[in-house]
Amino acid sequence: MSSSRNSLVRRTGGSRAPKPHRGVDEVGFLSLTPERARVLVLVAGRPAAIALAVVVILALGALLSAGSDLAGTSGAIAAGWLAVHQVPLTIGKTTLGLLPLLPTALLVWLAGRECARAVEPDSTRVDLGWIVGAAVAGPLLVTAVCLAVAEDASGVIALQPPNPLAAFAWVIGLYLLAAVAGIVIRIRRRLVVLLRLPDWAVSGLYGAGRSGFRLLGCAAAVTVLSFLVHVPRVGETYHSAGNAAGVIGLTLLSLAYLPNLVVQTVGVVVGSSAQFGAASFGVFSVVGGPIPAVPLMVAVPTGPWAWWWVALLLLPAAIGVLGGLDCARNSTDRIDAPWATLTSAALAAVALVVLGAIAGGELGTFGRVGLDLPIFAVIVFAWLAVPGYAGLVFARWFIVPVGAPPAEYTDSDDDECYYDDDAYYDDYPDVDHAHYDDDGYYYYDHEYDGPELEGELVDERPAIASRHEYHSETTPDILDAEVVEADLPDNDPVDGR
Incomplete structure (x- = not known):
């Protein structure tokens, strides 16, 4: 019979066939191969090990350059690990809640990249759960040790x-975000x-x-431009450095806090204001006050206010229009x-508000540093929604007709990370449509008049089984199939019966 293989199969009697998988199917949660265990160890340990190594180097460098003894080394390392994870610290009577964003962003990116590399084309929900758990478990263990060290070192250092x-919540939140972002991407x-x-x-x-x-x-560009305009004042901030090590320390500190200042500048660009204790600045007013003597802070305007600053509002308006066109x-x-x-x-406003909350905090005697978050949220949403709607209307009238299909949102290089149903069924042209139900099973939406294959499930796979056992050659067949011959015309004999 010259019909294709696919023409012999159809869904009968409510039977369902499992969704095709390119690797192993769903296995028990307790099943873990040595290869996957090695990958999970890297997910759990490599980002934490790199972060801890950098913290140790910086802590030792700071103590040695200051001429201090090494009695408080363990406490400084523990404080550095907690600070990288945005855990507020209290040193003496000074509360430090404004912590640098750059190390945190690099650590989240590193953990997300490790999780993304651990995802395979045949990864199941259990595999993804293992990856998320490993990404959070490793840093949590280091955090628990650092908390114990900080408790013990409180008698030596202030x-x-x-x-x-709070420490565990910050660590869980950051690494959960990194793991989910890496897997989703x-x-x-x-x-x-x-x-x-x-x-x-x-x-x-x-x-x-x-x-x-x-x-x-745009906020980063405005920050860099303001820094270049006020670059003659940079030399004044290095007077208290003392030596080359102090200059390097102030420079690294400025770079670490650069993302914080960029986030504050977003509030200024959209028409809100950024607060630095008693001082504040925006496109409509500048209030003077003490600010930290850090080279990066020369980018903060100290006044007087200039009328042309209002032109910065063109930036969010243009971004809103571009968003509507997109x-x-x-x-x-x-x-x-x-x-x-x-x-x-709405989603952009929520993301920027969360980022603004993380980028602010208490800074010792200077007071609170950050944005007025409720006003900031409303303004960002208005700038992106109103000009965005204008861009949408313009595009619908003059550029893109109504009802245009959505664009493709994936790149060609991630084809291995999903089930390409069309490619799977290219070898079976007789199937017009293959659909998946809510449980991940597919069925065929077509009519066929030839012989049909009826199947009956006679055995089930155990709930917890190793992948080797499940895919071994000794695995029993799970289907008892029977070919039912259809009535054929007497005048149309078939060769090879």
Whole structure:
């Protein structure tokens, strides 16, 4: 019979076939191969080991350059680890809640990259759970040790032990964010299909990312430009450095706090204001006050206010319009239903508010440093929603017609990270449509009049089994198949019966 293999199979009697998988299928949670165990050890240990090594080097360098003894080395290392994870510290009577963002961002990126590398094309939900657990468990163990060391070192140095719940919450939150971000970036197309998100939600998510990065990029450009304008004042900030080690320390400190200042500048660019204790600055006013004597802080304007600063408001307006144009090209938004545009503005505002909350905090005697978050959230949403809607309307009238299909959101290099159903069924042209139900099983949506294969499930796979046992050659067959011959015309004999 010359029909294709696919023409012999169809869904009968409510039977379901499992979704094709390129590797192993779902196995028990307690099953773990040596190869996966090695990968999980790297996920749990490599980011924490690199961060701890850098903290040790910096702590020893700071103590040796200051001519101090090494009695408080363990306490300084523990404080450095906690500070990298944004855990507020109290040294003597001074509270340090404004901690540098750059080391934290690099650590989150490193952990997310490690998690992304651990994801394989055939990774199951259990594998992903192992990856997330390993990414959080390793740093939690180091944090517990650092808390104990800080408690013990409080009698030697003026470091008060931080709140353990706050420390564990920060560590869990940061590494959970890193793990989820790394996994989502790795399998984003497969995840969109699994969650069955509407196209406007996906478009809004990607639009929020673009708008947020554009605002941060413009704020970084404004910060660098202001620094270059006031660069003659940089020499004054190095007078208290004392020696070359002090100069290097102040420079590294400025670089570490650069992302914090960029986030504060976002508030200034959108029309809000940034507060530095008693001082504040924005596009409409400048209030003088004491600021830290750090080279980076020369970028902060001290006054007087200039009218042309209002021109900075053109930046968020232009970003909002670009966001609307992007949503018009990459979604099915209509003028009377701009759901992707509004979702993009809302998600970008939420992300920037969270970033603004992390970038601020108490700074000793200077007081609170940060943004007025409620006002900042409303202003960011307004700048991205109103001009964004204007850009959407313009695009629908003159550029992209209504009802244009959403753009592709994945790159060609991540095809190995999802199940390409079309490619899987290229060898079976008789199947018109293959669908998946809620449980991950597929069925065929076509009619066939030829012989059919009826199957009956006679055995089930154990809930917990090793992958080797499941895929060994001795695994018993799970289907008892029977070929049912269809009635064939008498005048059309078939060769090879």
